[in-house]
Amino acid sequence: xxxxxxxxxxxxxALLNGMCDTLDMVGYxxxxxxxxxxxxxSLREMRPDLIISDIMMPEMDGYDFHQAVSSDSxxxxxxxxxxxxxxxxxxxxxxxxxxxxxxxxxxxxLEDLLIHVENKLRRFATIRQEALTQLDELQQQIxxxxxxxxxxxxxxxxxxxxxxxxxxxxxxRDEIATFLEGIQVGSSRLNxxxxxxLALVQLDTGVFRQEYDHFAVQDDVGRxxxxxxxxLAPTAANKGVTIDVRVAExxxxxSVVSTHINQVISNLLDNAIKFSRRPGAxxxxxxxxxxxxxxxxxxxxxxxxxxxxARHIFDRFRQVNRAKHEQAGLGVGLAIARGLMQIHGGDIxxxxxxxxxxxxxxxxxxxxxx
Ligand code: ADP
Numbered sequence: 001x002x003x004x005x006x007x008x009x010x011x012x013x014a015l016l017n018g019m020c021d022t023l024d025m026v027g028y029x030x031x032x033x034x035x036x037x038x039x040x041x042s043l044r045e046m047r048p049d050l051i052i053s054d055i056m057m058p059e060m061d062g063y064d065f066h067q068a069v070s071s072d073s074x075x076x077x078x079x080x081x082x083x084x085x086x087x088x089x090x091x092x093x094x095x096x097x098x099x100x101x102x103x104x105x106x107x108x109x110l111e112d113l114l115i116h117v118e119n120k121l122r123r124f125a126t127i128r129q130e131a132l133t134q135l136d137e138l139q140q141q142i143x144x145x146x147x148x149x150x151x152x153x154x155x156x157x158x159x160x161x162x163x164x165x166x167x168x169x170x171x172x173r174d175e176i177a178t179f180l181e182g183i184q185v186g187s188s189r190l191n192x193x194x195x196x197x198l199a200l201v202q203l204d205t206g207v208f209r210q211e212y213d214h215f216a217v218q219d220d221v222g223r224x225x226x227x228x229x230x231x232l233a234p235t236a237a238n239k240g241v242t243i244d245v246r247v248a249e250x251x252x253x254x255s256v257v258s259t260h261i262n263q264v265i266s267n268l269l270d271n272a273i274k275f276s277r278r279p280g281a282x283x284x285x286x287x288x289x290x291x292x293x294x295x296x297x298x299x300x301x302x303x304x305x306x307x308x309x310a311r312h313i314f315d316r317f318r319q320v321n322r323a324k325h326e327q328a329g330l331g332v333g334l335a336i337a338r339g340l341m342q343i344h345g346g347d348i349x350x351x352x353x354x355x356x357x358x359x360x361x362x363x364x365x366x367x368x369x370x
Pocket of ligand 1: 267271272275300302303304305313318319320321328329330331332333334335358
């Protein structure tokens with residue numbers, strides 16, 4: 001295994017050499033600098049596993065050096081230990097506030113230095129390993145999800161096309177209609193997938209924001225909610241779920257891009273229906289004003305979301321128990337919905353209880369009366 005590299009920054013050459021000898025002797029690789037500026041130059045050449053820096057130094061002191069290290073995303077995660085000549089509480093407090101990981105008060109025993117170094121390296125190695133494992137799992141999940149989402153509709157389309165192409169003369173009208181329906185199901189699923197991916201790109205490239213800046217008009221959110229609910233009523237009916245829409249009277253209009261809001265409400269409603277899981281369940285959609293907000297609540301009596309999962313539910317490519325709930329989709333609907341609400345100056349908030357249901361509250365800011 002490669003030796004861990006430690007960057008030592010200290011203008012007291014006797015102390016610097018002492019630390020170097022000790023650390024080299026027990027198997028670390030050390031790189032040295034005598035002030036912050038020199039240390040920053042070294043960081044452009046190599047990446048240490050740990051930085052130990054004095055505070056009082058000529059040219060660039062430890063605080064400025066730490067500030068430069070922590071504001072650069074390439075170096076911000078390197079553990080950082082300060083050496084300070086004073087046991088001055090103010091010094092220690094300032095460093096801790098700036099996010100320094102530990103302190104060593106001079107004069108210190110070289111044994112203490114070793115203990116600090118070992119502890120920090122071990123702790124950061126564990127954190128890094130955990131982050132890598134999580135990243136690995138997420139990557140694996142995304143690959144599985146993508147291949148499934150692409151393969152399933154393609155299998156539909158290919159299978160039915162092959163049947164049609166293989167036996168044109170024996171197929172009756174009904175049979176042909178069934179095959180064509182299968183092809184339709186497959187292609188609309190692929191279409192949804194492409195639309196969702198495109199929506200993510202439009203969010204990231206600012207296209208949605210430009211649409212908002214140029215095309216937003218004052219509109220009646222209650223009307224948009226009713227339209228989306230009507231559109232999804234057949235899907236709900238298929239699952240034995242009823243949608244109840246209640247719009248408060250005399251609501252002020254809101255500046256919106258109607259296609260964006262249609263997408264937000266449709267995504268929330270689609271999920272509410274999908275996760276209802278019980279025929280006879282009700283989805284309630286309320287539109288009302290609360291103080292300086294216009295709120296759209298989408299409330300279901302479905303499976304609910306555990307607090308841990310709720311924290312990540314708006315992240316991209318996140319689904320909870322995909323296999324267990326036999327979910328389709330890419331786990332991006334909520335990320336898109338939230339992005340669109342934020343462009344409208346609002347947001348989406350979630351309250352949920354596993355086994356009881358969820359409430360997604362999408363809100364718009366209302367202009368304060370002038
Ligand atoms: P997808 O587009 O794949 O449905 P979403 O971003 O819309 O993804 O939702 C992400 C995940 O959040 C879903 O896969 C599901 O696990 C969970 N979820 C969303 N809405 C609800 C809901 N109303 N009840 C329970 N779980 C939900």
